[in-house]
Amino acid sequence: MQQVKAVIARTQGAPVELVTINVPDPGPGEAVVRVQACGVCHTDLHYREGGINNDFPFLLGHEASGIVEAVGPDVTEVAPGDFVILNWRAVCGQCRACRRGEPWYCFATHNATQKMTLEDGTELSPALGIGAFAEKTLVAAGQCTKVDPTRPAAVGLLGCGVMAGIGAAINTGGVTRGKSVAVIGCGGVGVAAIAGSALAGAGPIIAVDIDAKKLAAATRLGATHTVDSSTADPVTAIRELTGGFGADVVIEAVGRPETWKQAFYARDLAGTVVLVGVPTPQMTLPDLPLIDVFGRGGALKSSWYGDCLPSRDFPMLVDLYKRGKLDLDAFVSEEIRMTDIEAAFERMHRGEVLRSVVIL
Numbered sequence: 001m002q003q004v005k006a007v008i009a010r011t012q013g014a015p016v017e018l019v020t021i022n023v024p025d026p027g028p029g030e031a032v033v034r035v036q037a038c039g040v041c042h043t044d045l046h047y048r049e050g051g052i053n054n055d056f057p058f059l060l061g062h063e064a065s066g067i068v069e070a071v072g073p074d075v076t077e078v079a080p081g082d083f084v085i086l087n088w089r090a091v092c093g094q095c096r097a098c099r100r101g102e103p104w105y106c107f108a109t110h111n112a113t114q115k116m117t118l119e120d121g122t123e124l125s126p127a128l129g130i131g132a133f134a135e136k137t138l139v140a141a142g143q144c145t146k147v148d149p150t151r152p153a154a155v156g157l158l159g160c161g162v163m164a165g166i167g168a169a170i171n172t173g174g175v176t177r178g179k180s181v182a183v184i185g186c187g188g189v190g191v192a193a194i195a196g197s198a199l200a201g202a203g204p205i206i207a208v209d210i211d212a213k214k215l216a217a218a219t220r221l222g223a224t225h226t227v228d229s230s231t232a233d234p235v236t237a238i239r240e241l242t243g244g245f246g247a248d249v250v251i252e253a254v255g256r257p258e259t260w261k262q263a264f265y266a267r268d269l270a271g272t273v274v275l276v277g278v279p280t281p282q283m284t285l286p287d288l289p290l291i292d293v294f295g296r297g298g299a300l301k302s303s304w305y306g307d308c309l310p311s312r313d314f315p316m317l318v319d320l321y322k323r324g325k326l327d328l329d330a331f332v333s334e335e336i337r338m339t340d341i342e343a344a345f346e347r348m349h350r351g352e353v354l355r356s357v358v359i360l
């Protein structure tokens with residue numbers, strides 16, 4: 001066991017605290033990782049606000065990279081010294097999704113068996129089974145995806161939001177060369193969907209947001225057209241930019257009924273809508289004639305973690321980053337310390353950043 005500094009949410013709504021925690025030595029199937037960088041994601045704030053579940057105290061942080069420090073006795077997939085991105089989809093290989101060859105839907109993903117605790121022994125609930133606002137964290141070995149060493153702050157973002165966006169386009173939406181794409185909501189996730197669509201060779205790539213700052217970032221990451229939906233009707237604008245038809249793939253990266261409805265009507269016949277924004281439990285589907293669902297054909301999908309398979313997708317995307325084809329640096333709005341997380345939540349809330357990244 002060792003003691004390290006970490007950031008927790010002790011009770012619902014209270015500011016996060018920097019405390020000392022106990023990290024057990026890795027047991028069978030586990031690894032201890034020395035965290036180097038961890039992005040601040042909406043889900044961390046949702047945990048703090050009690051919006052995910054009530055298992056306080058939470059050890060926050062889950063969008064991270066670092067170096068494996070130690071592994072449990074039977075671990076073969078990673079070794080001490082490996083540079084890894086942490087993932088929250090350590091697939092089991094045995095559930096019905098894994099057995100039918102679709103492990104990105106794995107229904108029984110692995111986390112560490114042992115618990116990290118406060119100094120008094122109170123068990124911590126690590127965010128998404130990771131808990132990486134910590135100098136070191138204990139995870140399942142399968143949560144460590146080995147990649148080529150490179151800038152930790154940039155590639156750590158593949159551990160959650162950026163992968164969610166890229167995957168929503170490429171994995172869930174099936175975006176390929178020549179397809180038209182519209183992305184509604186250009187925060188970190190939406191802009192990543194734009195970058196993924198650009199990587200895939202799609203066009204036009206239409207970015208939609210109510211905030212002009214976000215549209216500038218979207219253009220930097222590969223949008224060919226922008227629509228400010230605070231002043232223009234996005235459905236009309238997207239249709240005009242796609243020969244009057246609508247986009248082949250429309251990605252909703254806000255997580256609200258009204259923007260989902262815009263996505264629904266902004267796609268072409270037989271097109272695909274991908275919902276990657278996360279709605280609250282209170283939100284319901286917008287009023288929609290069922291004949292429109294039937295008559296327009298196509299697919300209405302949701303994308304959870306970009307339907308990614310970390311072992312397949314992380315090394316490939318790191319390779320594209322290192323070759324200058326995927327600008328992950330553009331997602332790092334600022335590098336901060338563990339003591340700055342509350343301020344980063346504020347900036348995230350005000351829409352001032354794509355990502356604040358804690359450097360450890």
Ligand code: APR
Pocket residue numbers: 042043161164184185186187188189190208209210211214229253254255259276277278279348351353354
């Ligand atoms: N129309 C268009 N864009 C909107 C609208 C709207 N009605 N409302 C908000 N937006 C834009 C915001 O201006 C912002 O740029 O959506 C974007 C949301 O981005 P972020 O708040 O930075 O969130 P992000 O990290 O990108 O995550 C997007 O996915 O993971 C989930 O919980 C997350 O639901 C959130 C979504």
Ligand code: ZN
Pocket residue numbers: 091092093094095096097098099103105106107108109
């Ligand atoms: Zn499985």
Ligand code: ZN
Pocket residue numbers: 041042043044062063160161
């Ligand atoms: Zn996240």
